[in-house]
Amino acid sequence: MPHTQILDNALGAIGGTPLIRLDKIAKKEGLKCNLLGKVEFFSAGGSVKDRIAKRMVEEAEREGTLIPGQSVVIEPTSGNTGIGLALACAIKGYSVIITLPAKMSLEKEATLKALGAEVVRTPTEAAWDSPESHIGVAQTLQKAIPHAIILDQYRNVNNPLAHEYTTGPEIIDAIVSTPSTPSRPSSGKVDVFIAGAGTGGTVTGVSRALKRKHNPNCVVVAGDPQGSILAEPSSLNEQEAGQAYIVEGIGYDFIPDVLSREPGTVDHWIKTSDEDAFAAARLLIKQEGLLVGGSSGSALVAALAWLKTEEGWKGFGSVEGANVVVLLPDGIRNYMSKEWFLETTRAAPTPLAHKINAILKDSKSSKQE
Structure with a gap:
């Protein structure tokens, strides 16, 4: 929840992260649903x-x-x-x-x-x-x-429990407490939740909070990078098995104990590529002003890919008021020196940049005359 009182220490500033509309990306992709980002870099240490x-x-x-x-x-x-x-x-x-x-x-x-x-x-x-x-x-x-x-995040039950008791309820509270209006329609519930999977604790814990205590019909989608083996069915992993991937913080070459394989915890798996993930992260930064990392891009890629499936589009993507929540796990702080981010600084000059250069060039010439 938002922090409105003096905190004893930085541990009190963990969680309570905002749910933010991704309207520009939703419009660009032709979506009618509410595309919402749970932005975790606002937490004290910078990540989920x-x-x-x-x-x-x-x-x-x-x-x-x-x-x-x-x-x-x-x-x-x-x-x-x-x-x-x-x-x-x-x-x-x-x-x-x-x-x-x-x-x-x-x-x-x-x-x-x-x-x-x-x-x-x-x-x-x-x-x-x-x-x-x-x-x-x-x-x-x-x-x-x-x-x-x-402490072993791969086996520790407190990994998914942290999300069942905090992340999930925060998402629910934000949706439920935001009224539906003619200009901002809402179903009043979380209809779809998408997250990348690393240890799997996040998607497992949030799924339990949403399905057991809020909306049993909520669809949960997990993203898994190409080269990882977390996705189900296992045939999804065969094409790029063992392939190295650059994106950090998601995917593994083993199945962590905290990733629930119980039917219905994760409804769908989507494989994502480095190229698409980094492009999506740059889009979140430039279009939505959210300074996110590559794994956030992976989550967005998984969300958009699933929403364009027949089930995703008919049931949610094309439905006004449907609430689709994408978990954006961390910020750009950890990746400023990475090549995928530095590419952003090498973009071709914009028309405004050309105009600035022309003005300064003319100004310099005038002073020399």
Whole structure:
């Protein structure tokens, strides 16, 4: 919820992120539904992963497995969970070690170190169950360091629970509390929810909140990058199996325990490409003013692709008042040096740029005469 009182510390600024209309993109794509972005970079640590980091730490403290002044937190991560944990542990006084695949951005490493975490890079190509992987290295360190604990976002039930108890209800509250008007019609409920899948905790937890407590007919769609194996049926993954992908924070070469395979949790899977994801992220930045990262682009690609299927278009995309929510997991802060973002700065000069140059050139010539 919006923060209207003084907070005790930055942990109180986790969550409470806005639901924002993506009207320009919806119009461009010919959609009649309400296309809405749940914008997670407004959270204290800059991503949706702040939520699970906070809950995993606080629940571990309640259970007595994290001991102030003694425990060392270790976590294998693609970066954002690590940043959330480093933020929480900086406030609470725990030492932190983050194991991070080499492909993850320099900005993530810099942010982690600024928060006081130790960072260990691991080979991107290492299989998840290899001793050299970010998971394997974390396990090696945990065995060797006294009082070390891996909170383990891949298995920790507090990962999906954080989203079932916070992200999902926030989306519901925003939809329900926004009245339907002639100019802004609304069904009054969440009709479709789309998110990229990494650990799968987000899509699992939000799905449970929406379907069990709000709208059992809500359609949940998950995006999975080409080269990952999370999508179902598994035949969706065969064409690009093992292919390397650049987008960060989503997709895996194993199925995390927190990703529910229970029928009805995820209704549809959409495979996404790096090229499309980065183009969509740039579109969100330029058209909607939302400074998002590549995985947000992947989620938007999955949403638009599904809305253009027969089921998606007839049931929702072409329906005024249908509410389609896309989770945008993090911001551009972590990717400023990435080639896909730098391409934005190399765009051909605009007519306005030519006009500016002409004015300045004429002004310079006038002063020299």
